[in-house]
Amino acid sequence: MLGSLRSVALTAARRAAATPTAASAASAGRYGALRSMSSDTATFDLTGSFEMYNIDSAPENSIEMSKEELMGHFEMMYTMRRMEITCDNEYKAKNIRGFCHLYDGQEAVATGINAAFEPEDDWITSYRCHCIALLRGGTIKEIVGELFGLSCGMSQAKGGSMHFYNKAGHFWGGAGIVGAQVPLGTGLAFANKYAVKPGEPMNVAIGCYGDGAANQGQIWESANMASLWKLPMIFCIENNQYGMGTSIDRHSSHSDYYKMGNHIPGIRIDGMNVLAVKKGMEFVREFASTGNGP
C-alpha cells in the first residue's frame, strides 16, 4: 500500500509558538469539541483525514482512545519536539558536526505509525531518523550522544545523525542515500513473508521516504517487485513539500503520491493528526500483513 502523509514544514515562527499552551489549544480545535477527559476513554472524529486510491474499503472515521494512550502519544511527541529543537540549537552552535536533518513538525507521523505497529514489524527510513530511532527502542542519550560523536551513541559515533540502527527494535536506520532504503525495505518484507507459515499473518515492513525521494527510480523497481510477489510492504511517503531545497511543484510532475503506485492501492492520511495516522496505519497494516500485497 502506498501511504502519503502530508506534513507542514514548521517555520521558525511556529516553532517559537509551540509551547504547551499553544499545543493544547490547537489540539482542542483539531480533535473536535472535547469537553473533558473525566472519563477513561473518548471518541474522536476523523472525517476528512483519509483519501483512498484503487481500494473500496477505508479506515473508519472515528477512533476511541484511552487517557493513558493519549497522554503517552503526547509525551512522546513532545519529547521528540524538545529533542529536535535542542539538536537544532546544538547544531547551530557547532557542537553537533556533520549533518542534522530534523523531524520537528512530523512527530505525529512516526508516533501514529508506531502506535499501529507490532514491535516485530520492520521499519526503515531516510536520514530524517532521530525520532523513529527514539520510538524503536532508542534513548535520548544514545541519540544525542551519537550526534555529539560520543561512544555512548547508538552507533558508537561511527555514523552520526543519518545512521541510527537498532536490531532489537527492528529499526533498520537511518539512510544517507536518498531512496536507497526502499529496495532494502522490500527485501525485509520478503524475508517476513518467507519466514511465516502460509496463511498466517505476516509482520510488515515499512519504508519511509520523502517527496523528494519519490522520484527515485529504485522505488518503482521495488514497488513492482512487492506487487508481483504480494509482499507485506508499505511504501510511506512523508510529504513535507520539499526535496532538499526545491519545492514540490518544482521537483515533481505529479504530487498525488498516494496514487503513484499505479494498481497498488493507496491512502492519503492527514499527517498532522496522530490519531488519524494511527487509525489509517492500522488499516494499512491489516491490508499488507494478510497477503494482499503492498
Added chain:
Amino acid sequence: GFANKTKMNLFTAINSAMQTALETDPSTVIFGEDVGFGGVFRCSTGLRDQFGSDRVFNTPLSETGIAGFAIGYAAQGGTSVAEIQFADYIFPALDQLVNEMSKFRYRSGNQWNCGGVTVRTPVGAVGHGGHYHSQSPEAYLAHTPGLVVVMPRGPRAAKGLLLSSIRSKDPVIFMEPKALYRASVEDVPDDDYMIPLGKAEILRSGSDVTVVGWGGQLRILQKACDMAQSEHGISCELIDLRTILPWDVDCVVDSTEKTGKLVVSHEAPITCGFGAEVVATVQERSFLSLEAPIQRVCGYDTPFPLVFEKYYIPDELKNLEAIKKVVDYAQ
C-alpha cells in the same frame, strides 16, 4: 601572464568558468539538484538570473536520470554541464556513466559522441561529512575507458581545467574537492583560459623523492614536503596529476627515474585506489631506477568514518614518514 586577475575561492572560480562557457557556447546548459538558486556550494550563483531558467535549471532527485539526460542532449550536439550534488550520490548514475557515456562514440562507430557532457561533482573529506558526504570515487571512474576524469587542486587550476573539460571532445567527470570551496583562495585570471587535460604539473622541483597526488591532497603534500626539507634536508619533487584519466605517465616516470624514490598519496581507500595504478605502471617502466619500494599513503580500507575522520586521513605526518622511509631505505 594574464593582465587582470581577481582573488577567487574555488566556488567562485568554478562559477567564472561556467559563466564563460555559457557566454561562449549558446548550447551550454547547466542542471542538477538545487543549481537554480546557486547550488548547495554556491558554484552556480547568479547564473540562472543572468542566462535564464531554460539554460540553468533544477532537476528532480534522480541521478540516473540526470546522467542519461546529459548524454542525450550532448549526443544531439549540445553542451551539458550536469551536477551530481555529492560524489557519494554518483553511484546510481554509474550505469549511465560506464555503460552509456563512456561507450557512446565507440559503439556507434563514431556516428555520434557525447563529448559535450561534463559531470561536475564535489568530492572528498570536509571534516564532518561521514559515510556519504566524504567519498572520493575517482578510482571507480578511472577504471572506465572512454571517460576523462579531472580533479583540480585549487581555484586557478579549476577554472582552466573546467573550461577545458566543458570544451573537450570527450565526456569528462570533473571532481571538485569540497573542502576547498571556501578555504582555497588564489589569484585567478578574469579571462577565458584553458589548462590542457592529460598533463600533470610539477609544483616543486626536487632531487631526492618524487611525491604524487591530486586534488585536495596537494595541500597536505606541500606541508609534508616542507617538513621533509626543513627537518631532514630532503628535497622532494611534488607532482599534481590534474587529470586522473588519462594520466601523465611520462611526467611521473621521468621524475621517478631522476629521484629513484616515489610516494603516492590519496584520500580514497588504499586497495585499488588510483595510487595502485600509478605504482604498477612506474615499477613496470622504471624498475631498475627504483632505489626503494614505492610507498602509498592513503585512506584505510574502511567506510569513511564520522568522528574518527582525523585518524583516517592520510595527513602530512603520515606522508612525512613515508618520505623518510624511502630515503632511509635507499641509503
